[in-house]
Amino acid sequence: MDKILFLAHAEADGTLPKAAYEALTAAKNLARDLKGATLAAGLIGADVAAAANTLTGIERVLGVSGAEFAVSRYASDVAAAATLVEKSAATIVVAPATPRFCRALPGAAARLDGRIETQVTALFAEGDAVVGERWFYRQRMVAKLSRSQRPWFLLTSPGAFEPAPTAPAPTAPASTAPSTTEPSTTEPGKASLEDVAVDLTVAELRTRVTGIEAATTEAQTIRPDAETLLVAGAGWTKKQKDGATHVKDAERLILGFLELARASLGSSKSLVDQSSEGAEVMSFMSHLNQVGQTGSTPRHRKGLATCCHGEEPHVVGWRFISERRAINLDETCGWAQGKADVLYVADAFEVMAKVNELLAADA
Amino acid sequence: MTDGFHIVVCGSLVPDPIQTLEPVLGGDRPALKNEAMLPSVLDPWAGHALYEAAHLAAQTPGSKVWLVSLGPKAQLQQLMMRVAQKVPLELVALDGSASGFTDSFEVAAALAAAIEAIDGLDRSRLLLFGGCASASRDAGVTVQMVGERLGIHDQFFGVDELKVLDDGSIRVLERVEGGRYLASVCEGPPLVAAWATGSLPEPPNSPQVGMQNMRTIMPALAQAKSAPLGGVGTTWWAAEVPQQRRETRVVKDSSADEIAQEIVTWIKG
Numbered sequence: 001m002d003k004i005l006f007l008a009h010a011e012a013d014g015t016l017p018k019a020a021y022e023a024l025t026a027a028k029n030l031a032r033d034l035k036g037a038t039l040a041a042g043l044i045g046a047d048v049a050a051a052a053n054t055l056t057g058i059e060r061v062l063g064v065s066g067a068e069f070a071v072s073r074y075a076s077d078v079a080a081a082a083t084l085v086e087k088s089a090a091t092i093v094v095a096p097a098t099p100r101f102c103r104a105l106p107g108a109a110a111r112l113d114g115r116i117e118t119q120v121t122a123l124f125a126e127g128d129a130v131v132g133e134r135w136f137y138r139q140r141m142v143a144k145l146s147r148s149q150r151p152w153f154l155l156t157s158p159g160a161f162e163p164a165p166t167a168p169a170p171t172a173p174a175s176t177a178p179s180t181t182e183p184s185t186t187e188p189g190k191a192s193l194e195d196v197a198v199d200l201t202v203a204e205l206r207t208r209v210t211g212i213e214a215a216t217t218e219a220q221t222i223r224p225d226a227e228t229l230l231v232a233g234a235g236w237t238k239k240q241k242d243g244a245t246h247v248k249d250a251e252r253l254i255l256g257f258l259e260l261a262r263a264s265l266g267s268s269k270s271l272v273d274q275s276s277e278g279a280e281v282m283s284f285m286s287h288l289n290q291v292g293q294t295g296s297t298p299r300h301r302k303g304l305a306t307c308c309h310g311e312e313p314h315v316v317g318w319r320f321i322s323e324r325r326a327i328n329l330d331e332t333c334g335w336a337q338g339k340a341d342v343l344y345v346a347d348a349f350e351v352m353a354k355v356n357e358l359l360a361a362d363a
Numbered sequence: 364m365t366d367g368f369h370i371v372v373c374g375s376l377v378p379d380p381i382q383t384l385e386p387v388l389g390g391d392r393p394a395l396k397n398e399a400m401l402p403s404v405l406d407p408w409a410g411h412a413l414y415e416a417a418h419l420a421a422q423t424p425g426s427k428v429w430l431v432s433l434g435p436k437a438q439l440q441q442l443m444m445r446v447a448q449k450v451p452l453e454l455v456a457l458d459g460s461a462s463g464f465t466d467s468f469e470v471a472a473a474l475a476a477a478i479e480a481i482d483g484l485d486r487s488r489l490l491l492f493g494g495c496a497s498a499s500r501d502a503g504v505t506v507q508m509v510g511e512r513l514g515i516h517d518q519f520f521g522v523d524e525l526k527v528l529d530d531g532s533i534r535v536l537e538r539v540e541g542g543r544y545l546a547s548v549c550e551g552p553p554l555v556a557a558w559a560t561g562s563l564p565e566p567p568n569s570p571q572v573g574m575q576n577m578r579t580i581m582p583a584l585a586q587a588k589s590a591p592l593g594g595v596g597t598t599w600w601a602a603e604v605p606q607q608r609r610e611t612r613v614v615k616d617s618s619a620d621e622i623a624q625e626i627v628t629w630i631k632g
Contacts, residue, residue: 072545074518074555078511099539103520103557106467106504110511115468115596118502131600136463137378138498141386143393143464144600206550207517213536213544222542228630261630273564287523287560288542293380293498294407294560302630324609325629327622331613338608344622345615354623362627 001036002130002150005090006058007081009100010045012070016054019096021163023156026123027094028057028164033125037092041191042084044077046070052193054166061191062087064198068205075204077104082111083198085151092130094123097155109153116153117145121160130154138293139319158224159299159320219255219284221265228263229300229321230254231291233335234270235307235328237280240349247280253352255284260359264300266291266317268308291317306348308335327351367425368552369485370416372452373474373493373506374409375434375461376442378402380498386602392464392594393602403438403461405446408494412558414566415525416492417450423527428452429484431477433470434461436587443580448573449566454583455481459590463499464602466594471508473590478513486513489553495521495538496557503557510555518555519547525556 006027008020024041031039040060043051048063055061064080081104085093095101097118109116121142122133129146132154136143167190214220236250258265267289274281291298295317303321307328318324318339326336327348336343344351378384378401385396395401405413413430420426428451432439436458443454455477459465478484478491491513493506503520510518519525521538528534531551536544538559614622 072539073547074507074520075516078516099521099537099545102503103507103518103537106507107511107518109504110468110471110508115466116502116504118504126600129598134502136386136499136501136602137384138380138501140384141602141604143386143602146598146600148596148598149468204516208548210534210546210548212539213546215542215544220542224541286542288538290560304626304630323629325626331615337611340611341609342612342614344617344626345613346617346619346622350619351622351626354619355626358623358627359630362631 002034002091003089004031004034004037004039004092004094005085005088006039006041007084007093007095008041008043008051009077009098010043010048010051014045014047014050016051017096017098018163019098019156019158021166022158022161023094023096024055024164025161026120026156030092030094030123030125030130034130035128040088040090042081042088044069044080044084049193053190056167056190058191060088060194062194062196064196068200071209072100072103073207073209074104074107075207076200077101078107078111079200079204080198081105081108083196085112087196091150091152093151093153095153095155097157101155105153105155109151112151114151114153115147115149116155118155119157120154121157123154123156139297215286215288219258221258221284221289223262223264224298226262226264226300228261228302228304229266229298229318230257230263231266231268231303231305231308231318232271232285233268233306233308234274235309235348237271237274237282241347245280246349247282249349251282251284253349253356254282256356257352257359260356260363264298265289266295266298268292269294305335305340306352309333367423367427367488368419368490369427369488370420370490370492371429371431371478371481371484372409372413372416373431373491373509374406374413375432376403376438377406377461377498379404385604388599388602392462392597393599394462394464398462399435403442405442406494406497406499408496408498408558408560410494410565411561411563412492412494412556413446413450413452414563415558415561416490417452417566418563419490419525429455429481431455431457431474433457433459433473433590435459436584439587440584443584447576447580448568448570451572452576454576454580456583456587457590458587459592461499463497463501464594464599465500465592466597467500467502467505467508469592469594471505471512473592474505475509475512477588478509486553489513489515491515491553491555493557495559506555506557513553515553515555517549517553518557520557521559522556523559523561
């Protein structure tokens with residue numbers, strides 16, 4: 001009989017991130033479908049009371065809190081997570097694949113002689129077995145697996161599960177709670193929060209978090225919650241019909257679209273690599289924008305690729321984009337054919353200028 | 364100031380990204396079709412870690428770089444013919460599967476044991492580097508597990524910058540949500556840094572560096588210990604390439620105005 005622990009960390013304002021409620025859905029569904037399974041929650045943060053108040057349908061809620069646990073730091077997070085797992089006697093740990101947990105929970109799994117999967121996209125019971133699904137080889141193939149070792153940590157990929165409904169959280173700002181589509185009364189009953197003490201050694205406090213910094217780009221171009229992803233390829237910086245490059249025009253068009261459509265920006269590797277190759281580059285573009293084989297694989301509902309060229313390995317960056325369109329001068333481009341729903345064979349400079357005009361007129 | 368760092372980079376080979384990959388089930392775990400025949404490259408993020416390590420070592424007198432690689436010996440040898448020309452390093456080779464379907468726990472155990480056995484490694488000066496995820500298993504967990512096994516409590520993930528400050532402390536920038544960085548300062552080594560892309564380009568080939576490296580690489584390959592990766596306790600239910608072919612509607616001979624209108628309608632829909 002497995003004991004499932006939903007593990008999450010609170011944000012600076014005491015709320016849980018949206019990805020945590022998505023992991024909670026996965027944990028609840030597994031607890032429902034796995035015969036004899038129990039579900040507890042473990043929370044980490046400066047003060048987790050408000051976050052605990054949003055949880056329903058959980059038998060036991062444990063919390064590690066204090067100023068040392070407010071920040072994202074490996075040593076304190078591993079100590080807290082390992083203690084919560086041991087205290088709850090959890091055999092299955094379901095948690096969101098946030099950067100904070102992606103850093104710390106592999107260490108916690110190792111410390112507890114357990115196993116771990118990250119970026120889990122499906123989680124279900126198959127008889128008595130827990131089955132996790134995740135992607136391998138940079139989103140080029142998908143596999144389902146079970147493990148007999150315990151504890152088994154499964155970190156859910158943000159966007160792969162619907163957020164769980166929450167109970168009203170009177171002490172938490174309403175604007176930061178995740179949206180809910182079902183009334184919270186569907187799961188009555190809350191467990192009271194049990195405080196769990198974790199004493200950190202001096203050696204575990206050698207790292208001091210000094211803050212969050214913007215990347216060295218001129219504008220905010222990465223918006224994880226945006227509906228649309230614009231993918232810019234190296235074609236934007238190549239010679240155009242008049243035989244000259246128009247990088248400044250490209251910058252203006254791309255930034256204009258991002259602002260008007262509230263879109264996020266992805267880039268092909270070839271475009272971000274141009275900076276290290278001495279070519280003229282877009283000032284706001286960095287490796288953080290890179291999607292694909294050696295970049296990120298963001299989740300957005302819509303994706304518009306512009307001036308991108310390449311074959312399958314370069315297209316993994318929009319593996320998790322539901323609706324895909326592309327603007328390209330090459331009708332046979334491997335980035336678009338068979339990968340996009342619609343391919344516009346056109347000049348992206350001309351089309352995006354018109355798109356921005358229409359969006360601005362409608363704003 | 365420091366007397367120099369002992370930088371250990373964990374990194375191995377992955378299939379060349381331009382290759383078509385197809386999983387096959389059977390045996391203990393899935394494998395890639397024609398896996399042994401696939402051309403391979405240095406794992407990209409591990410490569411960034413290696414270049415950052417070499418750069419830091421060059422700036423810090425008394426430093427040394429080891430590359431700990433787990434892979435089939437013959438393929439490692441091929442890989443080293445290219446990697447050896449990039450930066451000065453000493454290879455520690457482990458003979459075993461480089462498959463993405465191996466168990467990260469077992470891989471971490473093998474790597475940690477190999478690091479513990481490095482002759483002359485000063486663990487008080489250790490910087491353990493690796494990629495933030497491989498292009499094979501793609502889980503982003505192995506380096507942290509190696510660090511945990513070595514008892515290193517200061518770990519950083521998705522690192523793009525690591526700077527040694529005047530007082531010997533180390534400032535690190537890690538990628539977090541929304542294209543931002545988490546900035547931290549660690550008192551000093553030992554620490555773990557799982558690198559993202561960093562900021563350095565791939566170094567040009569240097570035949571001189573290659574010749575220097577090969578003096579130690581060939582003996583290291585010859586002495587490579589076997590790393591059995593049985594994957595005990597894991598059951599594989601499926602491994603497949605997703606059905607991804609879409610029926611692409613090609614729109615040509617339309618004006619920019621017409622296309623723009625269609626795109627805007629779609630975006631706002």
